[in-house]
Amino acid sequence: MSWFKRDKAGINTATENKKEAPDGLWNKCPSCKKPLLNLEQIENNYVCQYCGYHLRIGSxxxxxxxxxxxxxxxLFPTLSSGDPINFFDSKPYTERLKESQAKTGLVDAIRSGHGKIDGQELVIACMDFNFIGGSMGSVVGEKIARSIDYCIEHNIPFMLISKSGGARMMEAAFSLMQMAKTAAKLALLAKAKLPYVCLLTDPTTGGVTASYAMLGDINIAEPGALIGFAGPRVIKETIKKDLPKGFQTSEFILEHGFLDFIVDRRQLKEKVSTYLRLIK
Structure with a gap:
């Protein structure tokens, strides 16, 4: 029967002449598992066109x-962490830093930039999860502190985009000190009557959530983001109870009053710009 036979008139490419698709051309949505063309992801602000899932992105x-x-x-592009406690686990901390810098092309887990949003001046500090899990070390705290000083000096609003696993254990107390340090600097920003916008993305956890990530004049989050202090497993083992469905998602946290609103990344620029115009 003809439909069981290969049509010799069709396209038949020899194996040695077949070409593989270039790396990075396609990606797969972690939620709906459908293939995503990289160029379409960029045009759609890295949001899945099928299910609306917000892919993790960097600064x-x-x-x-x-x-x-x-x-x-x-701003302050050359700040790099030292090794204040000579930390050594499976490898020296200094070696881990060099590997992360080479792999990601970043100096540390945060970058700060001064530009314009719809013609309005804005300074943004944005965390990068790819650099040691976006952990908060001394450089993260120092860049935030210096960015705030820059905003006060030049009378510019400040926005911080959080994406972190929490404090950086390799810097021990030096990392934990950044919580108080950044909170004190934000108090000075508030005293100067300058807006502070917090955007919480997936994931925002640990000491970052317990400090600057939740101290905004307006706290917003992306859909479906994991936001919390301790992980769900740790909490469940501590309280000995089953957790509610959707626990620690941005939708759950909005419902319980810890967020002002959830914003789709495709409307992020418009929302932030509108807020800055209104508050001025």
Whole structure:
């Protein structure tokens, strides 16, 4: 029967002549598992066109989404962590830092930039999860502190995009001190009557949630983001109870009053710009 036979007139490419698709051309949505073309992801601000899932992105992508024409001046780009306690686990901390810097092209887990959003001046500090899990070390705290000082000096609003696993254990107390340090700096920003916008993304946990990530004049989050202090497993083992469905998602936290609203990344620039115009 003909439909069981290969049509010799069709396209038959020899195995040695077949070409593989280039790496990075396609991606798969972690939620609906459908294939996503990389160019379409960029055009859609890295949101799945099928299910609306917000893919994890870093500072470079956020800056391109928010800043006009992706034009900005990076602030304090050379700050790099030391090794204050000579930490050694499976390898020295200094070696881990060098590996992360080489792998990601970043100096640490946060970048700060000064640019414009719909013509309005704005400084953004954005965390990068790819750098040691976006952990909060001394450089993260220092860049936030210096960014706030820069905002006060130049009378510019401040926005912080959080994406972190929490404090960086390799810096011990030096990491934990950044919680108080950044909170004190934000008090000075409030005293100067300058807006502070917090965007919580997936994931925002640990000491970051317990400090600057939840201290905004307006706290917003992306859909479906994991937001919390301790992990669900730790909490469940501590309270000995089953957790509610959707526990620690941005939708659950909004419902319980810890967020002002959830914003789709495709409307992020418009929402932040509108807020800045209203508050001025």
């Amino acid at each position: 470079a992508a956020y800056f391109s989404i928010i800043f006009d024409n992706n034009e900005f001046t990076e």
